[in-house]
Amino acid sequence: MQLARxxxxxxxxxxxxYGVGWWMEDGLIEYVQRIVLLAGINVILAVSLNxxxxxxxxxxxxxxxFMAVGAYGAAFFGVQLAPSVQSLLGAxxxxxxxxxxxxxxxxxxLAALAGLLVGAPSLRLRGDYLAVxxxxxxxxxxxxxxxxxxxxxxxxxxxxxxxxxxxxxxFFWVYAWVIAIVIAIRNLTFSQTGRSLAAIREDEIxxxxxxxxxxxxxxxxxxxxxACAGIAGGLFAYMQSGIRPEDxxxxxxxxxxxxxxxxxxxxxxxxxxxxxxxxxxxxxxxxLQQYRLVLYALxxxxxxxxxxxGLFGSRExxxxxxxxxxxxxxxxxxxx
Amino acid sequence: MSLLVxxxxxxxxxxxxxLKQVSLTVPEGAIFGLIGPNGAGxxxxxxxxxxxxxxxxxxxxxxxxxxxxxxxxxxANRGIARTFQNIRLFRAMxxxxxxxxxxxxxxxxxxxxxxxxxxxxxxxxxxxxxxAHELLEVMGLMKHAEEVAxxxxxxxxxxxxxxxxxxxxxxxxxxxxxxxxxxxxEAAELQxxxxxxxxxxxxxxVLVEHNMAVVMSVCETVHVxxxxxxxxxxxxxxxxxxxxxxxxxxxxSAEGAA
Amino acid sequence: MLPxxxxxxxxxxxxxxxxxxxxxxxxxxxxxxILKLINFAHGELFMVGAYAGYYAAxxxxxxxxxxxxxxxxxxxxxxxxxxxxxxxxxxxxxxxAYRPVRSAPRLTPLITAIGVSLFLQNAAMLLFSPNPRPYPxxxxxxxxxLGGVIVTNVKLAIFGVALALMLGLTWFVQKTWTGKAMRAxxxxxxxxxxxxxxSNHIIRATFAVGSALAAAGGILxxxxxxxxxxxxxxxTGLKAFVAAVLGGxxxxxxxxxxxxxxxxxxQLTAGYLSPDYRDAITFVILIxxxxxxxxxxxxxxxxxxx
Numbered sequence: 001m002q003l004a005r006x007x008x009x010x011x012x013x014x015x016x017x018y019g020v021g022w023w024m025e026d027g028l029i030e031y032v033q034r035i036v037l038l039a040g041i042n043v044i045l046a047v048s049l050n051x052x053x054x055x056x057x058x059x060x061x062x063x064x065x066f067m068a069v070g071a072y073g074a075a076f077f078g079v080q081l082a083p084s085v086q087s088l089l090g091a092x093x094x095x096x097x098x099x100x101x102x103x104x105x106x107x108x109x110l111a112a113l114a115g116l117l118v119g120a121p122s123l124r125l126r127g128d129y130l131a132v133x134x135x136x137x138x139x140x141x142x143x144x145x146x147x148x149x150x151x152x153x154x155x156x157x158x159x160x161x162x163x164x165x166x167x168x169x170x171f172f173w174v175y176a177w178v179i180a181i182v183i184a185i186r187n188l189t190f191s192q193t194g195r196s197l198a199a200i201r202e203d204e205i206x207x208x209x210x211x212x213x214x215x216x217x218x219x220x221x222x223x224x225x226x227a228c229a230g231i232a233g234g235l236f237a238y239m240q241s242g243i244r245p246e247d248x249x250x251x252x253x254x255x256x257x258x259x260x261x262x263x264x265x266x267x268x269x270x271x272x273x274x275x276x277x278x279x280x281x282x283x284x285x286x287x288l289q290q291y292r293l294v295l296y297a298l299x300x301x302x303x304x305x306x307x308x309x310g311l312f313g314s315r316e317x318x319x320x321x322x323x324x325x326x327x328x329x330x331x332x333x334x335x336x
Numbered sequence: 337m338s339l340l341v342x343x344x345x346x347x348x349x350x351x352x353x354x355l356k357q358v359s360l361t362v363p364e365g366a367i368f369g370l371i372g373p374n375g376a377g378x379x380x381x382x383x384x385x386x387x388x389x390x391x392x393x394x395x396x397x398x399x400x401x402x403x404x405x406x407x408x409x410x411x412a413n414r415g416i417a418r419t420f421q422n423i424r425l426f427r428a429m430x431x432x433x434x435x436x437x438x439x440x441x442x443x444x445x446x447x448x449x450x451x452x453x454x455x456x457x458x459x460x461x462x463x464x465x466x467x468a469h470e471l472l473e474v475m476g477l478m479k480h481a482e483e484v485a486x487x488x489x490x491x492x493x494x495x496x497x498x499x500x501x502x503x504x505x506x507x508x509x510x511x512x513x514x515x516x517x518x519x520x521x522e523a524a525e526l527q528x529x530x531x532x533x534x535x536x537x538x539x540x541x542v543l544v545e546h547n548m549a550v551v552m553s554v555c556e557t558v559h560v561x562x563x564x565x566x567x568x569x570x571x572x573x574x575x576x577x578x579x580x581x582x583x584x585x586x587x588x589s590a591e592g593a594a
Numbered sequence: 595m596l597p598x599x600x601x602x603x604x605x606x607x608x609x610x611x612x613x614x615x616x617x618x619x620x621x622x623x624x625x626x627x628i629l630k631l632i633n634f635a636h637g638e639l640f641m642v643g644a645y646a647g648y649y650a651a652x653x654x655x656x657x658x659x660x661x662x663x664x665x666x667x668x669x670x671x672x673x674x675x676x677x678x679x680x681x682x683x684x685x686x687x688x689x690x691a692y693r694p695v696r697s698a699p700r701l702t703p704l705i706t707a708i709g710v711s712l713f714l715q716n717a718a719m720l721l722f723s724p725n726p727r728p729y730p731x732x733x734x735x736x737x738x739x740l741g742g743v744i745v746t747n748v749k750l751a752i753f754g755v756a757l758a759l760m761l762g763l764t765w766f767v768q769k770t771w772t773g774k775a776m777r778a779x780x781x782x783x784x785x786x787x788x789x790x791x792x793s794n795h796i797i798r799a800t801f802a803v804g805s806a807l808a809a810a811g812g813i814l815x816x817x818x819x820x821x822x823x824x825x826x827x828x829x830t831g832l833k834a835f836v837a838a839v840l841g842g843x844x845x846x847x848x849x850x851x852x853x854x855x856x857x858x859x860x861q862l863t864a865g866y867l868s869p870d871y872r873d874a875i876t877f878v879i880l881i882x883x884x885x886x887x888x889x890x891x892x893x894x895x896x897x898x899x900x
Contacts, residue, residue: 002455007824020842023412026682057701059701059704061708067666074786079407121884121885122456125884125888127506127701128700128704128886129632129888131632131704132835132839133880133881135832136880137877139873139877140874140878143871144874187451188450191457192439192460192461192464194450195437198426198428198429198433199426202425202426202428203427205388205408205424208388208407208409209388209408209412209417209418210500211412211438212409212440213503214409250828254708254712257708261705265701290720290724291360291716293712293715294713294717296708297712297713298709298710299709300706300707301691301710303694304702304703304709305695306700308695308698389900503894
């Protein structure tokens, strides 16, 4: 029963996405289309970073590294697997869709592995130290790609055809993944697991005293967060003809931090708003990079001074609406 | 039967010997008091028992098993729950969420179940919430269930910490200064609650406390430490009159001569 | 070049690079010791110092001495001006960006610090152009050979200035009132306040001294590496931070030791492994030290009060 109902809803959503995507490709100019796609990718990045930074309170600022792993993984394996998939399913849009999503998943798994490797040593660190270590890891990952000859090193990876990577990324796929990931992370956040992660953030020592497996959960959060960033990376890769290590510099990690700070650390709704904000400013200020970064810098400073909880604080849009309507705050995860 | 046994436990911090050869036995079903002047090592002892610190010497045995140096989460799973001297609640979370966090043993579904919002997970959540509400009822906090923990008055926060500890379904409950900041009315209510926990819920309670009225009235055995070592042990009446105890609390002049 | 001479050359280069890292690391370690805050923007003070030195030198007419002979006293003046400018900037940053959030949860000042760092980098790119530029000839390079090893006056200047500054800092911290107050505050800020120490004043002084040292490092870096750019603070700052952690964050002698070790490690990696990995080795060391000995080589373990 539950399964049937969910499948129906999923199909309906898929149809809507397909329709909107089709209209978009015809009706909107390329420039705006790009913003819409980037916004979706950013939402995935923001929501995934929020799981680690906001919900679990572990400050990770090297997430661009996980995005890079996902991007390169998806790009490389997509190119490698395309012929096999095509020989099975025949060349065509079905084969493309399968190759694309398979590549994304592989990229995500590799990114999750990277997340595990970063999470493991970083576990016992707190606050500032953790931040710098994750920054260090992000840089190590980027430097490694910069030196990886089989992936094009500094010049970048463009697949094995002169036209570069196939443009698999479409409105439909980006937003299908956005919806899936946002729902998954939302469900995770409002569950006993999410509650435990929040407890770790609030007081790790007390959480341990209450039998919370803090180590396992922190590593899990890192891995899930990294995997989602990997999906975003893969989507990003197939939106351009190729990817370079330059695309995943610390700047990218900064963009992600701005997304979650503007929206509010710990809020999924906030992460969504933040993701859109960064996508829009990024495109609008494409030629004014330094000004954009100065703007972000001032935003970070001013927000911390004036309203550190960002737009939504750690609350969700649904809660704010509910409280406006006079109903009490819902306990996270509790079925009513 | 002895539920908790400490044998010659030592703890050293750099140059400071915080615990020196402390030995004590807590029988099952006891309400056991641990007192001593400030800095005597009481909280350090709790920390060693619950695995926050590893003992540098000696053993901690619980229900017949040596738990010296196990992790805090592991020891919590074995059935030892505690509250903290300085209240360590999950301040931004609601009262019921605070209690639910400790409900891991009631929660059987996996992370995947959570992500997919399966029926199994919904059942677990319902069970957790129900149990949490039961415990909040016991501690008189049900009316605050959906409020943010950090906004509770001090006394209620202390009781919430106890409710949270009870969620672990422990056999041994360590309370670190539960009466701190309470007026005499609240303290009397606390005494009633402690007896309830032992009589109705079958818990063994060890209490660190400075409020002598509470200790004398509710504890059956009292163990006194000063400067990390045991200086007296016995019933509240006996300990109250012990010259070493008086000296520790009031200073050398209470002993009479030099 | 004989293998021994080559080795000694690498050691020399590593130590001179390491001295620069040490100067920057001192600023990190001092601020962390007092505020328990990693001043993310510290690397940018190193960059600002380099640029301040650049403009001071130009202002004092260094371009007239393209072939050497820029008076030593003017070079010293350049150093002093740059250090002063950085000190003022450090104090300003503390006042506007860190002090207001000092009592906030630890994440807040971290984000503010990232914001300040980002701001300085991009403001510098806008003001000074994003392109790297060569350092003016404040010291005209004179090379001489010592047993197969090439030593330049620039390297000697680096050692000399770094040593002088470190000795000066040691004297300052041991013998002057402010220095002792700094040590008191970094050990226990509440007790220090109760003893009548104005912690705000001491914090300001710490930022000033740390920034000035970083600026000196910036000028020496410019003399040694010739090219400076608005983003030079990022990577070098990170390496200096690792140096501070390696030595034991909060520990002054540790910062010096850490700086020298990182400089050596980097130089030896570049020379004997591959120049591509010179930056990566620092991060590997960071990860290693945090796994094996998080309190650093000279640091003490501080158990958390539960």
